Amino acid sequence: MPVVLEHLGKRFGDGAPVLDDVNANIGRGEFVALLGASGCGKSTLLNIIAGLEAPTSGALEVPSDGAAFMFQDAALFPWLTARENIELALKLRGVGKAERRAKAQELLELVHLGAAGDKRPHELSGGMRQRVSLARSLAQDRQLLLMDEPFAALDAITRDLLHDELERIWKETGRTIVFVTHNVREAVRLGQRVLLLSSRPGRVVQEWAVTEEHRTDAGLAGQLTGVITARLREEIRRHAK
Amino acid sequence: MPSNPTPVVEEKPVAESVETGSAEPREHVHAALTRTSTGNEDLRELESGLDSLQSDTVRKHRIDWTRILLPIAALVVLVLIWQFYVSLGLKRRDQVPGPLDVLNQMGVLWGEGKVQESVWTSLQRGIVGFVISVAIATPVGLLLAQVAPLRRAFGPLISGLQVLPSVAWVPAAIIWFGLTDATVYFVVFMGAIPSIINGLISGVDQIPPQYRRVGTVLGASRLQMALQVILPAALPGYLGGLKQGWAFSWRSLMAAEIIAVGGTIGFGLGSLLDQGRQLSDMAVVMAAILLILAVGILIELLVFGPIEKRLLRRRGLLAGSTR
Incomplete structure (x- = not known):
């Protein structure tokens, strides 16, 4: 297991926790999409996995040689x-x-x-x-590649192509990829597993497996997108006042 | 599968699909949710098409004559205004000489070899002083910019030194070093070094934080970070500091040469200027002032201008500027 997160928590200063009790196992060569609305601490979680920040509680296991990182802007x-x-x-x-x-x-x-x-x-x-x-x-x-919304700022045509491109490269290089996004379609398009993070505090609330069937069948993929979107909205609604 | 009769429905990607063997007759519609290309070659072609659509066509650079003609025209206009003012006869001719008088005087000085000697002496000192200043200021500036306690301690002092006119050091330098070249160089250093340091520090301050993050992620050591990331990223600001540093060293040099005359100090442009003042020869004074100005303009046009332009063009910062 290249990445194991156990009861991971992070808070900045005395503020409310950004991440709370995050648990996840990511296997070697796996492509995991980390999905969540704004403020769910996705980027913080990536920074922790990359070793750029330290968690305030919990334990994590990451490859000893660290991780490669790709940012939203190139x-x-x-x-x-x-x-x-x-x-x-x-x-x-x-x-x-x-x-x-x-x-x-x-x-x-x-x-x-x-x-x-x-x-x-x-x-x-x-x-x-x-x-x-x-x-x-x-x-x-590095075996582990962390991607922080790398295609968020691109136009839709380019993004669709880069999804194919990234999938191809992932298969060719056998990397383990953790891909952060707030785009449900993108998560379903790319991930083998989609982990949904709740917002404030961030926590893995549910996960879905995406099969090879979903890659070629738009109907099936659309259905899964709908299910995940509904669950995501439920999470967002919890914060309504 | 290729026998699929409906044209709007694409073929199922044969090479990539794991379940090519399944004879399921379901039609596969491609959308953004699924694979949209049909294999490596198709992807390469699509991307190359998109790349050429999205890249700017390269524009050729031609000589822009307005760049040369406009400054010359501006110069001619200024000289004409000067001549017009002189011909009004409001002031005595020996107090306000006309352009032709100054040109004649310049010819006389050239004949005596004074122009060549003074320009060479001053330029040589200016360049040597500037180069040494750069060699001292660059590592110091990097160190101050990168090490927070050092910067907090010495930052205000360096900024203060930049505000202090370096002429103020001339009397002290004369007392310490006498009328020697050391006096001139000391004053040049005190003028140039703080401003180069400040330029470098402000260049470092303006580096997008993302660059440092990338450096960290790529595993740069502290020294590698400074030399491979910070210094090149700060180059535009650093170059600004160098330009200002040169201006300060040239100014300080002139001030030093005007005040400290005699001893083993050679004959520079400042000395020429001072000589003109002592002889009350306004044409010599004007000639010296114009020579000092001309050297400054030439260095900007021939050295800093091209370097700065190249730097900005390579980084794509020139588009839309009035340079």
């Missing part, structure tokens, strides 16, 4: 080309110079950007930037 360095951005990730990992170049090209090919390596981030479209960002997080070569 967060590419504007002074480097697409290729150099990927090479920097390899360099900080301690990969030698000759190998860096080959590996970066390989990763660019993987995200179908083999010809755009010498472009700078501002010359790339939002979808291309996000693919470079994906390649960069793959360059970190």
